[in-house]
Amino acid sequence: MQSTALSLPTERFSMTASLSLPRIMRIGRGAADELGEVITGLGLRRPLIVTDAFLVGTGAAERLTVTLKDAGLHPGLFSDTVPDPTTDSLAAGLKALHDHEADAVIGFGGGSPVDTAKALALLGVQGGAMRDHKAPRVNSGPALPVIAVPTTAGSGSEATQFTIITDSATDEKMLCLGPAFLPLAAVIDVELTMSMPPRLTADTGIDALTHAVEAYVSRKANPFSDSLALTAIATIGRHLRRAYVNGADVPAREAMMLAATQAGIAFSNSSVALVHGMSRPIGAHFHVAHGLSNAMLFPAVTAFSVHAAPSRYADCARALGAATDADGDVRAAGKLVDALHTLCRDLDVPTPRDYGIDQDTWTRLTPLMAEQALASGSPANNPAVPTADEIQGLYAQIYAP
Known part of the structure; x- marks a missing residue:
């Protein structure tokens, strides 16, 4: 009988593993109702919600905005994210980020809004072009705090130190990595996925x-x-x-x-x-x-x-x-x-x-x-x-x- 024990050679585990996770994770039905509490507890006040037109159309973005306002926060909204975000699509988001004087970014949606939020958080502080941050470069910061609120069950972007942005000039889908892209908090509410x-x-x-x-x-x-x-x-x-x-x-x-x-x-x-x-x-x-x-x-x-x-x-x-x-x-x-x-x-x-x-x-x-x-x-x-x-x-x- 074959064992299901780990079967990699032990030398593959001889080096120290460098592990990174969000500092805060709220997981469960109704967790999104606690988003204001999470952000307030982090000492943040002016988050920018980064989402898409679909979630605006369903009213979900408005409900999230109300939740944040009820917690005494001052949220802004950017809803022009696109599927498989591009460098061109980030420009309007950066303007919204600066106009709102945001101190945090909330990625609300599937992998594309969360990836967009991560990119805006870094570029909003560092400036420059996204292609300057693609692999093999490891980005350690600085960047604005990212809070991820996923509405799909798949990308896992709410808990990863990666973002994917397509270079509009070359059509290269750039992998960008490093702790700068790791959300500070993730709020994972199954009720947000029920309409998938x-x-x-x-x-x-x-x-x-x-x-x-x-x-x-x-x-x-x-x-x-x-x-x-x-x-x-x-x-x-x-x-x-x-x-x-x-x-x-x-x-x-x-x-x-x-x-x-x-x-x-x-x-x-x-x-x-x-x-x-x-x-x-x-x-x-x-x-x-x-x-x-x-x-x-x-x-x-x-x-x-x-x-x-x-x-x-x-x-x-x-x-x-x-x-x-x-x-x-x-x-x-x-x-x-x-x-x-x-x-x-x-x-x-x-x-x-x-x-x-x-x-x-x-x-x-x-x-x-x-x-x-x-x-x-x-x-x-x-x-x-x-x-x-x-x-x-x-x-x-x-x-x-």
């Missing part, structure tokens, strides 16, 4: 699963991130399909919200790997939502990688419920690949061709996408570190398998 439609539920859920699996198999894995990653994998395995089929399933929504945060903490304190490295260029060039581009890649990239760390992928398979202790590691790792194919089929994940991406354009941009994937640094954390040619081969494979 099935497609968004699926894409963000697979995004969270990708975070957890990549954190666990990453070359930067450590015992702290491992425990959170495996817990998140197990929770997502039990609840993602339920939340997708029935958005009113409150226990499933609650479980997915917590798992997304756990996976976010896991990869923030480990790393993501090849899936994310290849996913970002797809989003930048073809405007595919981040979680969906991850889902398009996840089974094929996992199949490419399992031979390099079968015991680690086997642990993921067992946590997901795709394999048991009776399965040897190689067999269990193979079952993980099969399970990911099945999950993507059950959640109606399209191929790039089915999504409507032109094959000639896809083929023409493949060398550039491979170059950008490698430049992000994420593929170097993968158990099997790919060449540019291998990445191009994977892009070709997923287009219309």
Whole structure:
């Protein structure tokens, strides 16, 4: 019988792990009602809410504003964030930040508003261009405090020291990292996710699963991130399909919200790997939502990688419920690949061709996408570190398998 104990060589844990988490986390139904108390307790008075037009339209942004005013705060509002934020989209946000004389930034929404809030918090203090802060630079500050209030269960951005901003001039989806981007506080309220439609539920859920699996198999894995990653994998395995089929399933929504945060903490304190490295260029060039581009890649990239760390992928398979202790590691790792194919089929994940991406354009941009994937640094954390040619081969494979 195979053990589910940690199976990385012990030398991978011989170095000290540098861990970072939000100072304050409020998690549970109704937690958003406590946002004013959280901000007041931090000694802040003039937060800028960074959100999108959808949350303004639903009234959610107004309700949050009222909550803050009732706490004696003076909030401002910037609602012109865009999906997959760009350097151009930050300009209006910076003006709003300075006009309001904000002393904090609240990222309210999915990954894009939270990522925008993180970028504004840094640029609002330091100025300059966002491209000056992309990886491999590690940004330690200074920056305004960020308070994250997520409304989707997937990105985990509320608990990570990363932000993703697309360079408007080059279409490069830039990974920017460092403690400067880590929210000071995160307020995680499942009630804010109840209106997520099935497609968004699926894409963000697979995004969270990708975070957890990549954190666990990453070359930067450590015992702290491992425990959170495996817990998140197990929770997502039990609840993602339920939340997708029935958005009113409150226990499933609650479980997915917590798992997304756990996976976010896991990869923030480990790393993501090849899936994310290849996913970002797809989003930048073809405007595919981040979680969906991850889902398009996840089974094929996992199949490419399992031979390099079968015991680690086997642990993921067992946590997901795709394999048991009776399965040897190689067999269990193979079952993980099969399970990911099945999950993507059950959640109606399209191929790039089915999504409507032109094959000639896809083929023409493949060398550039491979170059950008490698430049992000994420593929170097993968158990099997790919060449540019291998990445191009994977892009070709997923287009219309």
